[in-house]
Amino acid sequence: MAKTIAQINEKIKAGKAVVVTAEVFTNMAQEKSLVELAQEVDVVTTATFGPMCSSGAIINFGHWSPGIRMEEISLNGVSAYEGLAAVDTYIGATSESKFDPTYGGANVIEDLIRGKDVRLHARGKGTDCYPTKEIDTWINKETVNEFYLFNPRNAYQNYAAATNSTNRIKYTYMGSLLPRYSNVTYSTSGELSPLLNDPFLRTIGLGTRIFLGGTEGYVVWNGTQFNTRRERNEFGIPKLPGATLAVIGDAKQMSADYIRSAYYEKYGVSLFVGIGIPIPVLDERMAKHLSISNDQIETTILDYGQENHPAVGMATYAQLASGSVTLPDGKQVKTAPLSSLAKAREIAELLGQWIREKRFFLTEPVQMFPKDSFVKPLVPREGGEQ
Amino acid sequence: MKRRYALRFSPTLVEQPIVSKLARTYDVDINILNADVASGRGGKLIVELSGTEENLDASVLYLSEVGVIVSEMVKELLFREEGCIHCGACTAVCSPRALRMNNEAKLVFDVSLCVVCGLCTQACPLRLFEVSNERET
Incomplete structure (x- = not known):
C-alpha cells in the first residue's frame, strides 16, 4: 500500500x-x-x-542616518556584493579578506552566527536621497534586520x-x-x-x-x-x-x-x-x-x-x-x-x-526539478564577437 | 642523558654568572648552540645540557628559581581537539597513521606514532594543528 x-x-x-x-x-x-x-x-x-x-548569506543592515547607498561593502575586510539596493548585501563564503587570505566570507558568516561583532565598512557616492559617503561601524546578528543563508x-x-x-x-x-x-x-x-x-x-x-x-x-x-x-x-x-x-x-x-x-x-x-x-x-x-x-x-x-x-x-x-x-x-x-x-x-x-517530537513535518514539493539538465562549459569567444 | 632547552634572561639576570654556576654546582656539561645575549637588554640561549636525569632536573629547578624562563626544546604536534569536526582531511597526509578514522568515523590521534612532519598543519581545514618547538617546563 x-x-x-x-x-x-x-x-x-x-x-x-x-x-x-x-x-x-x-x-x-x-x-x-x-x-x-x-x-x-x-x-x-x-x-x-x-x-x-557555493554558499553565502543575504544581510540587510538597516538604514544609516542620513542614508547611504552602499558601495564597496566589506565585513571584517571581506568584500560583499554592493549591487543590491542601499543596505542589502550578499556575502559569499569564498570571498577573501584583503588582509588575511585564510579569513573569508565563511568566517564572517560563522562569526555572525556565533553572535560576534563584525566590522562593516562601506562607501557611497552621495545622492540627494542617500547623502552619506562613508561609514565604518560594527554589526552583529541582533543589529541587522535579515540574515539568512x-x-x-x-x-x-x-x-x-x-x-x-x-x-x-x-x-x-x-x-x-x-x-x-x-x-x-x-x-x-x-x-x-x-x-x-x-x-x-x-x-x-x-x-x-x-x-x-x-x-x-x-x-x-x-x-x-x-x-x-x-x-x-x-x-x-x-x-x-x-x-x-x-x-x-x-x-x-x-x-x-x-x-x-x-x-x-x-x-x-x-x-x-x-x-x-x-x-x-x-x-x-x-x-x-x-x-x-x-x-x-x-x-x-x-x-x-x-x-x-x-x-x-x-x-x-x-x-x-x-x-x-x-x-x-x-x-x-x-x-x-x-x-x-x-x-x-x-x-x-x-x-x-x-x-x-512533532516539531518537524514533511512537505510536498511545489514543483519538481528538471528531468533533463546538463552542464555547459564556458567556451572562449574572440573579441566578444559571435 | 642530553636535553635541549631555551633559556630566556631578563636584563638584570644577564649580569649574573649563571651558566658557570650551573656547571660547577650541578655537574652538567653545557653546550651553547645559539646565543643572543647582550648586557643591558637580556636575551636567549639555546643550550644542550648533559648529565644525569637528577642533575638535569635540579638544573632546571635552579634556573627557574633565579628567574630564567626555561622551556624544553621538544618538537611536538599540538592538536586543539575540541574544535575538531571529524572530517578526516588530516588523515590524507598522515603516513605513520598517527591520525586515523576509527570505526565510528571519529578522528583519533595516537601521539606515539606521530613523527611531527607537520603536513597535517596545512591539511586541516580548521587549522587545529600546530608544530611546537618548545615546551614550557
Missing part, C-alpha cells in the same frame, strides 16, 4: 510515525523485504556535513574522488593530494547522503523542508550545475557529480555546530554546511532507493594533477571508507574522507528526533 506525505504527517502528528536514519534503514533491508520496509517505516532521515563552496549549490549527488599523478603535492579543495598517486580523497556521507537516497529526486523539489545549519530550511531551486545526464549504475546512482540543491534558511537561528568555516591550503576559504533531508517511504520503489548501501555507490577517481582532471578509475564508497583502494595499475592507495560522517550521523539523528 502506497502512502502519501499527508498520511505520513498525520502519523507524525499522532506520534505514530516510524523514523529511522538511512544507515539504519540500509541495515534493516538486509533482513526485511522491500514490501515490509515500505509498510513499517514512514520517514528516512539523510544528512551530510561537508565543505560547500542562501546557498546556490549544496548537497552534491556523488562528488568525484581525487588523486594526484604529478611529482609534487597539490593543494586543492579536495585537500592535500600527495605526489605519485599516494592518496585518494573523497567527500560524501555515502549511504547517508540525501541525493543518493532519492537518486531521481522523486520526493525532493521546490519547497522541500530540510535541516539546514541547525535549524529548519528549505530547498528553493535546483542547485547550479544541476546535471541529470550522468551515466548511472544499475542502482540509479550517477557515476560522477549529478544533481545539486539551492537551499535557504534563517542564519540567526543556526548554530556553529552545523555551520563551520574552513581554509584549504593554497586554495582558499570554504564553508562546512550541515544539511539533513527527510525522505518519505512512499512505496516499495522508494524503499528500494533508500536501501542503497556503500558497496552499491560508485564514484569516479579523478586525477587533479592533470588539466581537465581525467578519470583514473572507479571505486565504491565501501572501498573508499575501508582506508585504501586499489588503482587500475595495481597500486594500493590510502584513502581519506573530507566530509564529516560523524557530524552527518549526528544531523540525521537530530532530524529524526525533531520529527518524533
